[in-house]
Amino acid sequence: MSAIGMHYGFWSHNWDEIQYVPLMEKVARLGFDVCEVASAEFCKYSDETLGELKRRADDLGLTFTYSIGLEKEYDLASDDPAVRDNGVRHVTEILKSMPKVGATILNGVSYAGWQAMPDHGITLEEKRRKEELALDSMRRLMPVAEDCGVYYCCEVVNRFEQYLLNTAREGAAFVKQLESPNAKVLLDTFHMNIEEDDLLQAILETGDLLGHFHVGERNRKPPGSTNSLPWKEMAGALRQIGYQGAVVMEPFVLMGGSIPYDIKVWRDLSGGALEAELDRMAGDACAFLKKLFA
Secondary structure (H helix, E strand, C coil), X not given: CCCEEEECCCCCCCHHHCCHHHHXXXXXXXXXXXXXXXXXXXXCCCHHHHHHHHHHHHHHCCEEEEEEECCHHHCCCCCCHHHHHHHHHHHHHHHHHHHHHCCCEEEEECCCCCCCCCCCCCCHHHHHHHHXXXXXXXXXXXXXXXXXXXXXXXXXXXXXXXXXXXXXXXXXXXXXXXXXXXXXXXXXXXXXXXXXXCHHXXXXXXXXXXXXXXXXXXXXXXXXXXXXXXXHHHHHHHHHCCCCCCEEECCCCCCCCHHHHHHCCCCCCCCCCCHHHHHHHHHHHHHXXXXXXX
């Protein structure tokens, strides 16, 4: 059975307000196996703090995965070589922090700036040029990932958040060029629902390049809450390719604050839920996924 995880942003309005020990305790109590955390925060923690978090996670039976959305000053596909160098230094720091908490998955928009969009329509030739910049940066990072025992999972996202990798086919073609066993693809059902012609075929074509899997309903509610996606069929496709990685939900339902602003949540998808009701929603979704992937 796949380990089932929860992204750290579900209960919060702002990226910088996460209290990780209470979050970990809640996530474990609700039945999750994995707590997905903010890489940019964890890499700044002292070794002592990371050690304390690792010990608490061990006590709770949790593992960590790292989530990343590169900010513009770390854009690995930037036309400015100084920005790319800054991004390589930043991601290197993240990768080197991961063994200290036993984390082996770095996932997200890890190859370019998250929401770093061109200010004009681009041609295929221009897109290829930007891909080469990203690949050049990542070729510098893959030896670090390998040394740290980290799978570097490049997230395929929708056209409104990035323009380099929008489909599973693009993601697979991109990571193959890195020629590293640690270069993998992250697929996310929310983004797939927007961009893929066939959700199941996207999973099957990605095959053993799939390193991480994010789940949520079409509108980013917790999985199973609307049952608007072919969940049983997707679980079957994951089994067919022999996927052994984690399945981590990344729902966003609250409005107001930096998280809803960045995610573009302009209405209250929670139905006015207080924390206890959010807990129930998360716990129900966890149970749904554990049954689905049993």
